[in-house]
């Protein structure tokens with residue numbers, strides 16, 4: 001599986017949530033048909049004020065010995081998503097946003113290492129990039145995290161138990177005696193903002209990539225759970241191509257779409273604050 005979800009629960013939630021999702025902010029989504037108006041217009045001479053620049057952490061999934069999905073000609077998902085991330089970085093930096101990549105080359109950071117890159121930041125969002133093993137070429141899906149027992153207290157019930165990986169256990173143990181939130185509960189406070197971001201991204205994507213679903217998908221995507229900030233995953237279809245150009249051609253429009261959606265994103269739980277009083 002190229003986009004790790006929590007097995008059976010993921011599939012159940014995916015099927016159920018698509019028709020039940022509600023747009024958190026219809027007014028903002030309506031604006032997606034026009035170019036973003038809040039993009040800074042003057043590229044030169046950054047202000048001397050400490051503007052709270054948004055940081056976008058782009059996560060090319062897999063890497064190293066983990067190729068992810070493989071195409072019929074040997075094309076590796078891990079390489080394709082790195083190209084996608086590099087294109088998105090150029091688009092976002094052109095909007096004067098700060099951009100970090102969870103890997104710059106063919107490394108394979110752990111899930112927790114990738115999450116740790118953003119969990120120390122304020123005013124940041126996380127976008128993980130995947131390529132599916134199948135599906136209509138030229139379509140995309142956006143995911144946001146759905147806790148299996150959404151809305152209930154953070155207890156390790158049978159349904160809501162976190163994935164029992166060594167790293168997750170270690171992290172939880174380390175946090176037991178502090179006031180920090182539990183690693184496996186990190187995403188809970190950003191669920192609404194992540195959903196808002198996912199709707200924005202999918203709304204823009206479907207305009208550029210016909211045949212994509214209209215709404216994002218709620219699923220327990222492993223990578224997203226341990227992130228304290230708004231976090232989504234974008235899955236591109238698909239690696240099952242004999243000509244890599246079919247995916248290469250998606251890099252630029254995908255990058256532009258991410259840029260547009262990010263420019264329109266204002267987290268629900270933490271409205272942007274600017275010391276200069278900018279709007």
Ligand SMILES: [Zn+2]
Pocket residue numbers: 001002003004061062068069077129130131
């Ligand atoms: Zn993947």
